[in-house]
Amino acid sequence: MITEKAMLAAVHISIWTAVKHDRKVSRDVADQHGAHHGAGRYNKQLLRGADKLDELRSLAGQIRQYFYKITLPWSDEGFRLLPSNFYFELMARMREFEAGFEQSVESFLRVYPQYIEQVRPELNGLFRDEDYPSVEKLRSKFGVKLEVLPIPSGADFRVELSVEEQARVSREIDANVRESLTRGTGDLWKRLREVVAHMVDRLNEPESRFHGSLVTNIADLVDILPKLNVSGDADLNRFTEQIKERLCNYSAQELKKNELLRVVTATDASRIVAEMDDLLLTRGEESPALPTADDIFHRMSAYMGAPVA
Numbered sequence: 057m058i059t060e061k062a063m064l065a066a067v068h069i070s071i072w073t074a075v076k077h078d079r080k081v082s083r084d085v086a087d088q089h090g091a092h093h094g095a096g097r098y099n100k101q102l103l104r105g106a107d108k109l110d111e112l113r114s115l116a117g118q119i120r121q122y123f124y125k126i127t128l129p130w131s132d133e134g135f136r137l138l139p140s141n142f143y144f145e146l147m148a149r150m151r152e153f154e155a156g157f158e159q160s161v162e163s164f165l166r167v168y169p170q171y172i173e174q175v176r177p178e179l180n181g182l183f184r185d186e187d188y189p190s191v192e193k194l195r196s197k198f199g200v201k202l203e204v205l206p207i208p209s210g211a212d213f214r215v216e217l218s219v220e221e222q223a224r225v226s227r228e229i230d231a232n233v234r235e236s237l238t239r240g241t242g243d244l245w246k247r248l249r250e251v252v253a254h255m256v257d258r259l260n261e262p263e264s265r266f267h268g269s270l271v272t273n274i275a276d277l278v279d280i281l282p283k284l285n286v287s288g289d290a291d292l293n294r295f296t297e298q299i300k301e302r303l304c305n306y307s308a309q310e311l312k313k314n315e316l317l318r319v320v321t322a323t324d325a326s327r328i329v330a331e332m333d334d335l336l337l338t339r340g341e342e343s344p345a346l347p348t349a350d351d352i353f354h355r356m357s358a359y360m361g362a363p364v365a
Contacts, residue, residue, distance in 0.1 A: 058237055061286045062206045064130060065138040065146070066122045072197040074103040076187045080285035101186055104178060106171045108164035112198070115160055119153045119200065128240030128284060136204065137240045141240045143281040144203075146286070150202045161198045165191050241287045245336060250301060251277055252329050259311065270308045275297060291335060298328060 081098040085091075103109060126146060127136035138146065168191060176183050189197070251274045258266045278300045285292050302324045311318045 058286060059207045060140075062137050062139045062205055063143070064125060064206060065123075065137040066134040066136065066203045067119060067150075068134070068199070068201045068203065069115055069331075070197060071120060072109075072194060073114055074101065074106065074109060076100045076102055076184075078182065081182065099178065100182055100187070103171045103175055105174065106164070108160070108167055109171075112157070112160050112164060115153070116200075116320055119150075119157075121150060122153075126280065126284070128286075129243050130236045130240065135203075137207075137236070137286065138204070146202070150200075154200050157198070157200045161195065165195060168194065180218075183327045211244070226284045237287055239287055241285070241292070244281060244284055244289075244292060245332070247277060248281065248299070249294060249329065249332050249336075251323050252303065255303065255325045256322060256329055259318055259325065265306055266312070268308045270310070271304060271306070275304045278304065286349055293326065295332060302328065 068225055075097065078100050080096045083093050085098060086093045086095055123136070123146075126142045127138050130137045233240060255270055255274065258264050258270055270317055278296045281296050282293060285296075303321060306314075306317060306321065
């Protein structure tokens with residue numbers, strides 16, 4: 057039962073935008089051009105160069121990136137599927153993130169008055185004291201919250217309706233759960249294909265520059281993917297093992313130095329992508345075309361000056 061293997065989770069992050077719509081300036085501009093007052097709007101950047109605020113935005117991005125990494129798409133309301141295997145890890149990381157976020161908020165608030173004075177001459181006639189909330193009010197505009205809910209089940213539907221209507225609604229709930237689970241599994245296929253396809257693209261160009269993440273991104277994904285595969289997709293697990301065995305044995309530095317090793321790895325990666333594409337096509341999911349294994353081998357051989365059969 058999927059309700060026993062996973063749950064729903066959402067991360068809510070709020071940050072003060074430091075942007076203010078100046079209605080008077082917007083009206084003045086419209087009047088100058090004889091335009092309707094709703095034709096445009098002028099938004100003021102209240103704090104330019106506020107590095108402490110930028111740090112908070114960066115931290116928010118890191119939180120979301122981590123959350124998306126260990127969850128799968130579920131609904132349009134912000135909830136994502138969280139495998140139970142990641143629950144305790146997520147709770148521990150979120151406590152760390154929340155503590156770091158609170159410290160960063162306090163760090164920003166300590167220098168907030170200085171930022172205001174710094175921007176005052178820049179805004180000049182556009183500066184308004186009332187645009188800037190008090191420190192206490194501003195503190196309430198920041199926050200990080202994790203919300204966790206059980207996955208809905210048609211069997212748990214309890215409302216005073218006719219037996220037929222209860223059965224209909226129950227079937228709809230279960231169908232929606234299956235559809236969302238299929239969407240989440242599709243996201244895993246997309247992630248896996250993208251990292252391998254990226255390796256194909258980079259290794260296909262002998263003169264291209266690539267970083268250590270070319271291999272480590274694949275290794276990280278195949279490490280967590282079995283835990284994310286809550287639907288038990290056997291083909292997904294099979295490809296994960298293939299990729300781990302065939303593409304994660306050498307570092308990016310080793311691939312960069314050894315041209316023959318690079319050819320062999322590029323060919324393996326291309327063949328894996330081709331096999332994935334064939335399977336995805338049978339599921340009705342088309343993938344963009346990539347160079348074939350033979351294409352890559354011939355190009356690399358030509359680059360190395362080796363005879364091409």
